[in-house]
Amino acid sequence: MNRNIIQSILTGILLLAGFLFADDKLNISGYIHSENRLQTNEQEITWNENRLNLQFEGGKSNKYHFFSEVRLRGLGFPNVNQTSDLQLQEKSKVYRWGLEFREAYVDLYGFALENLDVRIGRQIVSWGTGDAFNPTSNISPDDLEDIYNFGERLGINAFNGTYYLNDNITLNGVFIPLFTPATLPIGDFSRAFSPQIELPPGLSIGNLSDEILLPKPSISESSQYAIKIMTTLLSYDMSLSYFKGRDDFPLISKVELTPVDLIGTMDISTVLQYPEIEVIGGDFAGSIASVGIWGEGALTIPKKLPMTTIYPSFINPGQLDTMQTVALENESYFKYVLGGDYTFKNGMYLNTQFIHGFFHERGKDALNDYFSFRLEKNFFNGELKVIPISGALAVNNWDDAKNNYGLVYAPEMIYYFSDNVELSIGAFILDGKGDNLFSSIMDKDEVYVKIKVSF
Amino acid sequence: MRPFITKALPAIPVILFLVALVLMGKLMGQQLSPEDILQKTDDVANAPKNQYMESTMLLIDKDGDQKERKMLIYQKGEDNRLVRFLSPADQKGISFLSLPNDVMYLYLPAFRKIRMIASHVKNESFAGTDFSYDDMSSYKFADEYTAVLTNSDDQYFNLELKPKPNVDKDYSKLEMTILKDKYIAVKINYFDKGGNLWKTLTRGNLVKKDDYWVAMTMMMKDLKKKHNTVMNIEKIDFDIEMSDTIFTKRYLKRIN
Numbered sequence: 001m002n003r004n005i006i007q008s009i010l011t012g013i014l015l016l017a018g019f020l021f022a023d024d025k026l027n028i029s030g031y032i033h034s035e036n037r038l039q040t041n042e043q044e045i046t047w048n049e050n051r052l053n054l055q056f057e058g059g060k061s062n063k064y065h066f067f068s069e070v071r072l073r074g075l076g077f078p079n080v081n082q083t084s085d086l087q088l089q090e091k092s093k094v095y096r097w098g099l100e101f102r103e104a105y106v107d108l109y110g111f112a113l114e115n116l117d118v119r120i121g122r123q124i125v126s127w128g129t130g131d132a133f134n135p136t137s138n139i140s141p142d143d144l145e146d147i148y149n150f151g152e153r154l155g156i157n158a159f160n161g162t163y164y165l166n167d168n169i170t171l172n173g174v175f176i177p178l179f180t181p182a183t184l185p186i187g188d189f190s191r192a193f194s195p196q197i198e199l200p201p202g203l204s205i206g207n208l209s210d211e212i213l214l215p216k217p218s219i220s221e222s223s224q225y226a227i228k229i230m231t232t233l234l235s236y237d238m239s240l241s242y243f244k245g246r247d248d249f250p251l252i253s254k255v256e257l258t259p260v261d262l263i264g265t266m267d268i269s270t271v272l273q274y275p276e277i278e279v280i281g282g283d284f285a286g287s288i289a290s291v292g293i294w295g296e297g298a299l300t301i302p303k304k305l306p307m308t309t310i311y312p313s314f315i316n317p318g319q320l321d322t323m324q325t326v327a328l329e330n331e332s333y334f335k336y337v338l339g340g341d342y343t344f345k346n347g348m349y350l351n352t353q354f355i356h357g358f359f360h361e362r363g364k365d366a367l368n369d370y371f372s373f374r375l376e377k378n379f380f381n382g383e384l385k386v387i388p389i390s391g392a393l394a395v396n397n398w399d400d401a402k403n404n405y406g407l408v409y410a411p412e413m414i415y416y417f418s419d420n421v422e423l424s425i426g427a428f429i430l431d432g433k434g435d436n437l438f439s440s441i442m443d444k445d446e447v448y449v450k451i452k453v454s455f
Numbered sequence: 456m457r458p459f460i461t462k463a464l465p466a467i468p469v470i471l472f473l474v475a476l477v478l479m480g481k482l483m484g485q486q487l488s489p490e491d492i493l494q495k496t497d498d499v500a501n502a503p504k505n506q507y508m509e510s511t512m513l514l515i516d517k518d519g520d521q522k523e524r525k526m527l528i529y530q531k532g533e534d535n536r537l538v539r540f541l542s543p544a545d546q547k548g549i550s551f552l553s554l555p556n557d558v559m560y561l562y563l564p565a566f567r568k569i570r571m572i573a574s575h576v577k578n579e580s581f582a583g584t585d586f587s588y589d590d591m592s593s594y595k596f597a598d599e600y601t602a603v604l605t606n607s608d609d610q611y612f613n614l615e616l617k618p619k620p621n622v623d624k625d626y627s628k629l630e631m632t633i634l635k636d637k638y639i640a641v642k643i644n645y646f647d648k649g650g651n652l653w654k655t656l657t658r659g660n661l662v663k664k665d666d667y668w669v670a671m672t673m674m675m676k677d678l679k680k681k682h683n684t685v686m687n688i689e690k691i692d693f694d695i696e697m698s699d700t701i702f703t704k705r706y707l708k709r710i711n
């Protein structure tokens with residue numbers, strides 16, 4: 001984005017906020033975050049991010065509250081190909097800038113009804129009791145740009161109402177007028193999340209191109225809604241939910257193969273769509289003895305999505321044939337997570353989860369099993385946090401698990417240099433066999449260093 | 456001239472009555488069982504119908520380096536307490552709700568979620584301070600500990616407290632020093648499971664606000680970590696208009 005535009009936007013936001021909310025206890029806070037990752041095998045820097053996160057917040061405590069979060073950041077590497085790239089006034093080829101408008105909403109408390117709170121505007125809605133993995137949370141799309149930071153979500157424009165029926169029953173309804181797709185990982189994980197094309201033996205892929213069809217921006221095509229009822233029963237928080245909308249990951253619905261030579265090379269163009277889905281979910285959180293436990297499950301009912309394949313005719317050379325199949329059957333599938341945490345007497349904290357079905361996995365036969373785990377302990381009055389064991393294990397075939405697993409081991413150390421200042425170093429060490437999310441990039445171990453200053 | 460004894464005779468009943476009164480008073484004081492003393496101390500601490508507090512916590516390490524936490528505390532009755540952090544910036548908005556029957560919730564704004572806290576964290580450090588979540592949740596020693604009177608002088612009761620059966624505490628015993636005239640615990644020594652002195656809480660700067668005595672300064676010393684937390688109350692109001700809705704998940708996630 002043009003640097004002058006970004007500067008103008010930021011200045012505008014600050015001035016506007018200052019003028020508009022001068023009487024409303026406007027608070028400006030945020031953080032600066034800097035992160036670099038190095039791939040150890042090739043000694044290549046794979047992540048270079050500097051982020052300024054600003055949050056504006058205020059209001060009158062019992063009437064309304066407003067909040068906005070913008071993120072200005074440089075992510076990536078210089079993209080200089082010619083001299084003129086070095087002479088751009090906005091320096092956008094030297095520094096790669098981005099402005100992310102994450103949230104901007106207003107809360108109205110006791111709106112129309114005493115027990116009704118309403119949130120209107122761009123917001124991140126996070127449902128579910130799972131830790132970072134929430135199959136019932138389908139309102140805000142996944143932000144998988146950085147797969148190692150999974151659980152992040154994108155803001156969506158929504159009307160969100162919460163009605164407190166009584167002390168123990170709460171109803172939540174969200175209407176999203178416009179569909180927003182998920183972002184996909186960049187870097188090495190991108191191929192794990194991109195739809196794969198396989199050709200019959202003897203054929204090879206030439207050029208690949210794709211087109212994504214977003215739903216029309218109309219209420220009937222693009223809008224989504226979700227409702228949830230929450231209660232506490234026998235000291236367990238629990239909820240039931242329903243979502244009607246679209247899967248936020250695209251699926252190939254059309255493939256066109258075009259021969260480019262006589263030795264079997266094909267150019268492939270694909271069309272991707274976002275399948276319509278309904279999701280019935282439920283979750284709980286509580287404890288058994290002193291162990292914290294939680295669970296969350298979502299039954300996804302997809303609408304059938306046809307698949308069209310256009311390919312060179314074997315019968316009539318020089319012509320194209322069309323085949324109609326199914327990209328996604330309307331067979332329901334169930335994703336779930338079960339987790340627990342515990343703090344040992346020596347202060348060591350353990351958090352572990354079993355996950356059935358990752359973000360991008362669809363169809364009951366395509367859901368793999370994952371374990372996530374984290375063991376951490378604080379030292380020196382909390383100035384140093386050591387996480388010696390952390391990561392995830394994927395198993396895609398239990399009958400032959402030793403040849404079908406993927407492991408990401410992610411130890412980390414966080415040094416709280418001062419209040420508001422934290423320095424982290426860590427690694428992502430990958431291993432695996434067979435065809436799964438982690439084994440496909442098992443030679444891409446990384447180390448990283450991060451610093452974050454809050455203000 | 457009448458002998459002295461004759462002159463003094465009419466006064467004897469009065470003197471005897473006064474002596475009896477004093478003895479009865481002493482006797483009645485002694486008749487308070489240790490459990491009664493502890494219960495009365497709890498009652499004094501929980502006497503206000505509600506309280507609103509703005510306080511600063513200083514976290515002081517063995518080198519004297521200090522960190523500061525500012526927070527608001529709402530309390531209603533014995534069991535309802537809400538703590539909301541105002542600073543430092545990386546903890547601003549973190550809120551903790553304690554409800555009857557050991558139900559606790561934590562709101563972390565960064566995750567936009569309210570999380571029920573399992574009891575395994577009860578004895579963990581509260582936001583890096585020397586107070587545990589349990590220390591911060593409520594003041595109900597009589598419900599959780601048995602008491603033995605170890606000493607009593609003109610000024611103080613000294614009680615030894617031990618957790619009641621089926622009450623899970625990290626402390627094997629407590630030594631509590633209680634001001635006799637106010638029933639305020641001014642010092643508590645906390646012992647670990649091995650019987651070693653672990654933490655010491657001292658309360659000072661006693662001030663009468665409205666009808667209640669309150670310690671405006673509290674210091675918790677962790678002798679193992681050689682770390683102190685000093686809590687200074689900067690503002691306190693008692694028996695104000697305080698809605699029950701404050702002690703709900705609805706209110707917990709309201710930042711301001």
